[in-house]
Amino acid sequence: MLRIEGLNQYYGGSHILRDIDLDVQAGRANCLMGRNGMGKTTLLKCIMGLVPIKGGRVLFHGEDISGRKPYERARLGLGYVPQGREIFPQLSVEENLRVPLASKRSKAIPDDIYDLFPVLKDMARRRGGDLSGGQQQQLAIGRALVLQPEILLLDEPIEGIQPNIVKEISDVIRLLNRERGITILLVEQKLPFARATADRFDIMNNGSVVASGEMDELGDDLIQEHLTV
Numbered sequence: 001m002l003r004i005e006g007l008n009q010y011y012g013g014s015h016i017l018r019d020i021d022l023d024v025q026a027g028r029a030n031c032l033m034g035r036n037g038m039g040k041t042t043l044l045k046c047i048m049g050l051v052p053i054k055g056g057r058v059l060f061h062g063e064d065i066s067g068r069k070p071y072e073r074a075r076l077g078l079g080y081v082p083q084g085r086e087i088f089p090q091l092s093v094e095e096n097l098r099v100p101l102a103s104k105r106s107k108a109i110p111d112d113i114y115d116l117f118p119v120l121k122d123m124a125r126r127r128g129g130d131l132s133g134g135q136q137q138q139l140a141i142g143r144a145l146v147l148q149p150e151i152l153l154l155d156e157p158i159e160g161i162q163p164n165i166v167k168e169i170s171d172v173i174r175l176l177n178r179e180r181g182i183t184i185l186l187v188e189q190k191l192p193f194a195r196a197t198a199d200r201f202d203i204m205n206n207g208s209v210v211a212s213g214e215m216d217e218l219g220d221d222l223i224q225e226h227l228t229v
């Protein structure tokens with residue numbers, strides 16, 4: 001479904017992503033793992049077209065989308081939940097959810113977003129900035145679902161949220177994957193959350209993908225080498 005071929009990326013003179021090849025198959029829940037600063041966030045941004053790439057291709061259903069703008073990628077079916085959530089604090093919950101619909105004729109928020117996150121309905125008129133971290137994360141996921149993506153990219157969705165919400169976020173991601181068939185590409189460093197949420201892994205080290213496999217085959221050797229801090 002989503003394929004990255006020979007992707008390279010630089011921030012100024014710093015070579016950040018090096019010859020990345022990645023294959024995300026439809027229907028799977030994939031986790032991109034690796035320590036801080038290895039390039040995981042940058043790779044998601046490249047997939048969404050938020051930072052320019054230098055060589056290589058991003059293919060979605062076989063089509064090279066490397067030249068497309070972020071909003072075009074979103075319309076094609078790529079949903080993105082950025083690190084830090086990036087909620088608009090002055091806008092209401094409802095207005096945040098309508099942002100992706102700006103260029104659409106129908107401004108209606110699909111009911112299933114509120115079914116998935118009832119708290120967003122209860123707080124529809126509250127300002128995004130007044131929500132707790134966990135509620136903001138639900139809003140960020142809800143906002144990414146408004147355009148009904150085929151694949152959802154999530155960057156460290158439990159960063160800074162209370163432990164009691166963590167399982168809820170994991171359950172929602174699994175439900176989206178298993179019951180709604182949305183393909184998942186999650187960036188996560190925390191092993192228990194990654195294991196509970198995803199069924200495949202790719203590990204990044206210094207801008208390269210160095211190991212991939214089924215989550216239940218992720219062994220202690222790889223964990224020691226690439227994941228423990």
Ligand SMILES: Nc1ncnc2c1ncn2[C@@H]1O[C@H](COP(=O)(O)OP(=O)(O)OP(=O)(O)O)[C@@H](O)[C@H]1O
Pocket residue numbers: 011014016034035036037038039040041042043
């Ligand atoms: N806007 C930027 N300008 C210059 N360098 C950057 C920029 N953003 C990230 N970097 C550098 O690119 C490298 C990869 O960062 P990136 O955020 O993609 O890593 P990461 O694996 O997602 O780590 P983290 O878990 O900390 O977000 C790091 O060395 C980082 O310092």
